[in-house]
Amino acid sequence: MTQRNSVQTKVVSSKVVSSKVATRERGEANGVTRERNEREILAAAERIFARHGYRGASLQAIAEEAGLPKSNVLYYMGNKRGLYVRLLERMMARWNALLDDISVDDDPAEVLEAFIRSKMDLSRSHPEGSRLFAAEILGGAPFLQEYLRGELRDWVEARAAIFRQWAERGLMDPVDPVWLIFLIWSATQHYADFEAQVLGITDREELSDADVENITRFLSQVILKGCGVTPRQA
Amino acid sequence: MTQRNSVQTKVVSSKVVSSKVATRERGEANGVTRERNEREILAAAERIFARHGYRGASLQAIAEEAGLPKSNVLYYMGNKRGLYVRLLERMMARWNALLDDISVDDDPAEVLEAFIRSKMDLSRSHPEGSRLFAAEILGGAPFLQEYLRGELRDWVEARAAIFRQWAERGLMDPVDPVWLIFLIWSATQHYADFEAQVLGITDREELSDADVENITRFLSQVILKGCGVTPRQA
DNA sequence: GTCTATAAGGAGATAGAC
DNA sequence: GTCTATCTCCTTATAGAC
Numbered sequence: 001m002t003q004r005n006s007v008q009t010k011v012v013s014s015k016v017v018s019s020k021v022a023t024r025e026r027g028e029a030n031g032v033t034r035e036r037n038e039r040e041i042l043a044a045a046e047r048i049f050a051r052h053g054y055r056g057a058s059l060q061a062i063a064e065e066a067g068l069p070k071s072n073v074l075y076y077m078g079n080k081r082g083l084y085v086r087l088l089e090r091m092m093a094r095w096n097a098l099l100d101d102i103s104v105d106d107d108p109a110e111v112l113e114a115f116i117r118s119k120m121d122l123s124r125s126h127p128e129g130s131r132l133f134a135a136e137i138l139g140g141a142p143f144l145q146e147y148l149r150g151e152l153r154d155w156v157e158a159r160a161a162i163f164r165q166w167a168e169r170g171l172m173d174p175v176d177p178v179w180l181i182f183l184i185w186s187a188t189q190h191y192a193d194f195e196a197q198v199l200g201i202t203d204r205e206e207l208s209d210a211d212v213e214n215i216t217r218f219l220s221q222v223i224l225k226g227c228g229v230t231p232r233q234a
Numbered sequence: 235m236t237q238r239n240s241v242q243t244k245v246v247s248s249k250v251v252s253s254k255v256a257t258r259e260r261g262e263a264n265g266v267t268r269e270r271n272e273r274e275i276l277a278a279a280e281r282i283f284a285r286h287g288y289r290g291a292s293l294q295a296i297a298e299e300a301g302l303p304k305s306n307v308l309y310y311m312g313n314k315r316g317l318y319v320r321l322l323e324r325m326m327a328r329w330n331a332l333l334d335d336i337s338v339d340d341d342p343a344e345v346l347e348a349f350i351r352s353k354m355d356l357s358r359s360h361p362e363g364s365r366l367f368a369a370e371i372l373g374g375a376p377f378l379q380e381y382l383r384g385e386l387r388d389w390v391e392a393r394a395a396i397f398r399q400w401a402e403r404g405l406m407d408p409v410d411p412v413w414l415i416f417l418i419w420s421a422t423q424h425y426a427d428f429e430a431q432v433l434g435i436t437d438r439e440e441l442s443d444a445d446v447e448n449i450t451r452f453l454s455q456v457i458l459k460g461c462g463v464t465p466r467q468a
Numbered sequence: 469g470t471c472t473a474t475a476a477g478g479a480g481a482t483a484g485a486c
Numbered sequence: 487g488t489c490t491a492t493c494t495c496c497t498t499a500t501a502g503a504c
Contacts, residue, residue, distance in 0.1 A: 034469090051373045056289030058497065069471060074499065131372050134427075138365050138372070139285045141430040148434030156435050178436060179452045183421050186428070190420035193368075196375040200382030201390050202412060218413045226460025268487090292479065303489055308481065 038076055040066040043128075045073075046087050050131035053139060054084055088136060088143060091129040094122060096155070104165045108172050108229045113220045116184055120216045123192035124207075130192035156181055173228035180227065187219050272310055274300045277362075279307075280321050284365035287373060288318055322370060322377060325363040328356060330389070338399045342406050342463045347454045350418055354450045357426035358441075364426035390415055407462035414461065421453050 044066035048057045059080060063070040077083040098118050102111050123130050136144055156178060163177030191198060191207065199206065207215075224231060278299035282291045293314060297304040311317040332352045336345050357364050370378055390412060397411030425432060425441065433440065441449075458465060 053287040053290045053369070053373075055291075056287045059499090060497080071471060071499090075470075080498065135287070135369070135372055137428050137431045138369055139287075141434065144430075145434065148431055149437070152431075153435045153437065173455075175456060176448070176452055179449055180456075182424055182428075182432065183453065183456065186420040186424035187417050190416055194371050194416075194420070196378075197371045197382055197386075198416065200375065200379065201387045203383070203387070214410070215413055218410055219417065221407075222409060222414075222417065222460035223456065224460075225462070226456030226458075228459070293481090294479080304480090305482090305489060306487095309488075314480065 034076070037066075037068060037072065041068065041073055041076055041083075042087065042090070045077075045083055046128040046132055049084060049087060050128045050135060053135045054143075085143060087129070087132055091126070091133050092147060092151075094126060094129065095133075096151070098122065099159070102159065102162060104162050108163075108166045109224055109231050112184075112224055112227070112229060116188060116220050116223065117216055119184060119188035120191070120212060120219075123189055124212055127192040127195060130189055134189065134193040171229065175227055180223075184219075184223065187223070191215060268310070271300075271302065271306065275302065275307055275310055275317075276321065276324070279311075279317055280362040280366055283318060283321060284362045284369060287369045288377075319377060321363070321366055325360070325367050326381060326385075328360060328363065329367075330385070332356065333393070336393065336396060338396050342397075342400045343458055343465050346418075346458055346461070346463060350422060350454050350457065351450055353418060353422035354425070354446060354453075357423055358446055361426040361429060364423055368423065368427040405463070409461055414457075418453075418457065421457070425449060 041062065045057070045062045048062045048065055051057070052061075057080075059073050060070050062083075063073045066073065073083070077086070099111070099115050136142075141148055159181060160177035163172070163180060166172050167174040167177075191212070195207075198204075204211070275296065279291070279296045282296045282299055285291070286295075291314075293307050294304050296317075297307045300307065307317070311320070333345070333349050370376075375382055393415060394411035397406070397414060400406050401408040401411075425446070429441075432438075438445070
């Protein structure tokens with residue numbers, strides 16, 4: 001829902017388009033340019049905010065990262081705060097899409113594994129978004145209090161309830177499901193948020209697909225076994 | 235920290251004490267003042283840097299948090315960069331003191347449990363230091379490259395070697411010991427670094443000692459079992 | 469639609485009064 | 487030793503030329 005919601009806002013500035021001839025061609029070109037510029041700015045801002053936090057990030061740095069003049073950033077995004085909030089919302093949307101439909105009747109092993117895997121995938125496909133989010137939480141989550149105490153709490157509670165029923169049915173150990181969710185979150189996000197540490201210690205330039213696959217298997221194995229969940233085929 | 239830090243700022247107006255009699259007393263008093271001011275500044279800076287990152291933190295904000303004029307911060311600490319580095323070093327020293335003396339002949343369960351517990355203790359006793367460190371890594375660890383690729387890598391390698399031998403002796407599953415160390419780091423630091431998220435989701439004002447004890451037990455149980463390490467008394 | 473110029477305030481750091 | 491005043495640069499944001 002966030003990929004291309006930019007087009008609608010001010011597509012046609014009625015004044016400009018009043019000349020008849022170039023109208024369609026120009027309109028298209030502008031639409032495309034706008035879309036691309038917005039995408040570039042959002043991507044650049046995600047990197048800069050992730051690296052320096054909200055206050056530490058400057059619009060100048062974002063503009064340079066995006067290869068545009070600074071005032072273009074403000075023209076497209078209004079102001080710094082709005083840009084930041086938009087990025088947070090984009091990341092929350094990606095996040096909310098995860099593990100959206102589990103039920104008590106699902107297989108615990110399958111669900112936990114899918115949970116771990118999808119979190120790893122998200123960390124890998126959007127590391128800057130993950131770090132942006134992390135920086136926001138690290139700073140006390142000034143923009144996200146409502147989200148944490150509302151939507152996200154509900155998300156956790158719903159899944160925790162299912163884990164609890166699995167434990168009652170003897171499908172897993174009676175561990176506190178909320179701590180378990182935090183364990184999975186922290187273990188998976190670590191590879192995005194602390195990437196610099198991971199790469200430095202393991203002497204890598206980057207994590208390969210094979211590395212990520214190994215880590216995912218390691219985490220699944222340890223966490224499932226640690227919770228007394230029997231893997232699928234067993 | 236902020237309750238009563240206003241009193242000390244102007245205790246001795248040097249004019250008053252310039253008489254010879256009070257000289258020694260002044261010297262002592264200043265020594266004490268200096269020590270206390272430095273401590274206050276370091277504590278305040280740790281909080282502000284943790285919250286806003288290196289760039290986002292302002293000396294003004296640090297000075298206010300410490301209850302001192304801004305130029306006092308510069309007088310004591312030289313410059314922003316030096317202050318920041320000093321804080322990082324202080325945190326690395328705390329960190330290096332952990333789990334400093336393990337050997338192949340130790341009991342894996344005991345060591346892993348002590349590891350988890352001491353990391354939780356550190357996160358709890360120095361949450362701002364932990365978040366400061368996290369913010370530095372999140373931003374690509376510009377000040378810590380050397381440390382990560384040197385000291386810390388050695389620290390990890392030494393412990394990984396021991397874990398590997400335990401696995402060979404059948405004392406634990408043959409999991410990759412480096413991923414295991416990252417798992418323990420991430421799971422424990424989460425409660426300091428993502429405190430805002432944890433508190434928001436669990437609807438708490440703060441984590442009590444009992445909460446921390448429960449979390450520590452949960453993590454020990456899941457991780458030890460997950461690695462095939464038999465708890466001590468078994 | 470896009471960019472230059474600039475306003476208004478905050479940053480880190482220093483000089484020098486006290 | 488401590489703090490006020492200030493320098494210079496950089497910040498967000500806007501006004502208005504093109």
